[in-house]
Amino acid sequence: MIRPGFARTSFSRKLHVFLSVFLIFAGPVVPVVTGQVLSWDEAVSGARGQTVDWYMWGGSPAVNAYVNGYLADEVKRRYDITLRQVPVKDIAEVVSKLVVEKQAGKDDGGSVDLMWINGENFRTCLRYGLLYGPFADVLPNQRYVDWTNPTVKNDFGTPVEGMESPWGSAQMVMVYDRARIAEPPRSVGALLEWIQAHPGRFSYPAPPDFTGSVFIRHIFYHVAGSVDRWQGDYTQAELEQAAEKTYLVLRELQPALWRGGSTYPESPVRMDTLFADGELDFSFSYHQGDASRKILDGLFPDTVRTYVFDEGTIANTHFVAIPYNAADKAAAMVVADFLLSPEAQLEKAKPGVWGDFPALSQQKLPPQWQQRFADLPRGPATLDDVELQSHQLPEPPSEILIHLEQGWEQQVLKNR
Amino acid sequence: MNGRGRLLFWTIVLSVGMPFVPLLLWSFSERWFFPALWPQDFGLRAWGYVFTTAGSQILGGLTTSCLLALTTAAISLLVGIPAGRALGLYNFPGKRLVALVLIMPIIVPPLAVAMGLHLWFIRLGLAETFAGVVLIHLTFCVPYAIFVLWGVFSDYNPEIEEQARTLGASAGRVVWSVMLPMILPGVTVAALFSFLLSWSQYLSTLIIGGGKLLTLPILLFALMDSGDRPVAAAVSLVFVVPAFVALVASARSIGRRGLQGVR
Known part of the structure; x- marks a missing residue:
């Protein structure tokens, strides 16, 4: 938001x-x-x-x-x-x-x-x-x-x-409706499995939208198996390799996404709307309190809750x-x-x-x-605050961010 | 009005009016989730935001927008009527080139025009001034005004003016009592075009106005992607109403046919 x-x-x-x-x-x-x-x-x-x-x-x-x-x-x-x-x-x-x-x-x-x-x-x-x-x-x-x-x-x-x-x-948090899902998947790996098991119920805003882009980076951290390595020195080859693996995971995910991945919400606002309208079972926000705010404003039902992954979310x-x-x-x-x-x-x-x-x-x-x-x-x-701050991951440098966004367009969006 | 005419009338009213119904409902809704057909809770939160929290901003924006659009429309006519008359009534060498040059600001992306002119406007001291923003709006409005009036004057018969002169009317009287009444529908359309174009300018106002001139579109566009549909709906209505009033006010003279001359 x-x-x-x-x-x-x-x-x-x-x-x-x-x-x-x-x-x-x-x-x-x-x-x-x-x-x-x-x-x-x-x-x-x-x-x-x-x-x-x-x-x-x-x-x-x-x-x-x-x-x-x-x-x-x-x-x-x-x-x-x-x-x-x-x-x-x-x-x-x-x-x-x-x-x-x-x-x-x-x-x-x-x-x-x-x-x-x-x-x-x-x-x-x-x-x-x-x-x-x-x-x-x-x-x-x-x-x-x-x-x-x-x-x-x-x-x-x-x-x-x-x-x-x-x-x-700001920190990314996952958004779900307790009335619909009792126990949400608590890690990126578990979420990927959940999506495959529930086709059509998840999507993410198409990068370069910022919220969609941060989702891609969570997948990137997940497949690369390390977060700190990208803060310091890394070689271009390491980046390419991890990025390729990310695109592969995202391509495999595509058929299980909302509308079979043929289209993506153009913004987090649109994703929130789809979530509120019951078309999607998850939304996510790069703002810790956004869901509460939307409940207060009457844009989300009262049963909406947020959570962070066990391995942390990007802040x-x-x-x-x-x-x-x-x-x-x-x-x-x-x-x-x-x-x-x-x-x-x-x-x-x-x-x-x-x-x-x-x-x-x-x-x-x-x-x-x-x-x-x-x-x-x-x-x-x-x-x-304790729950949030103990689960924070740093953003990677902008080069990685741009690399992933462009790669997503080439390898995931156009390759379907 | 016969049966068919009435049907046509209501079809038009419905197709034009219907899109505003959800806007109105949204602006008064407090909670409205799919699959509810009707808002679950009504409330005045959105209008409260428009009239109290952002009240002075929006009132200021309304005033600035109105002044800008009226000034731009007036100048567009001052330029457009003589230009349209020249292009519609006379043939001269280079006429097609003139037409091309006139249409340029419409073909070239407005962003490029505005950014290119911004540099010059800063040097000329026009950036962030009312005059500067009117000028940049004119680059988009004047071509439309000229093209509308060009078309009007293509159908215009200047011999009537000669008849009036023969009967002793002065040049000014001819313009005022003969030409203007005859082209009035076209003038209204051109003015309306210019007004609405200027009214809805966002990017050029932002670049040249630099935030010194906060027009309604600037406030509205900033709010549009908030995902707060009630507030966006309320501000949209505030934005639409003056444009709608301008349209209705001019409807009479558009609907009227221009005076027909006797050949």
């Missing part, structure tokens, strides 16, 4: 193609070395009275309500900052806009002050030098972040190094970043810091508000705050 930077739709693909063609004709963009970053005191004093234009994926009414309600009110009250949300369909559009602005030499007074990104869009921003920073180390609330956690330290294999500030965390962190030409950098830094405050993170974690999982490490928080997070009502379908 939350798809900040990583909504890699066919549309954003198209955009990237145009962008590359555009850059060929317009000449290369040279990344500039960023100058001195504001100190925290300078940021706070400069922020007063500024307006922060925050460009973000605007597809979730819950997120929009949190941003335009709680966050906007609090930063106005505390720092006299006006927060203006600019909802977009896909943050890649904003990244393209920044590339063009860089090309046109618009180096200050840019309209984007803050953006919600991660993964490949972060990598694109770094490659073209579109970000201001490193600013994240300056923010006081960083002290609650566990920078040694591999899912925070690296953003899809790209070292963060203070160029973006964490906002929340990542989503971030906010400040563009190199932002007009209101000081206020953007103050907002990024407030986003990380225990108050704002607690409010965000409430299932009735958004239910996004904190970017803060529970161990680093003062005891009274730990208690408050522990006391949060979790919603009927959401697992507790």
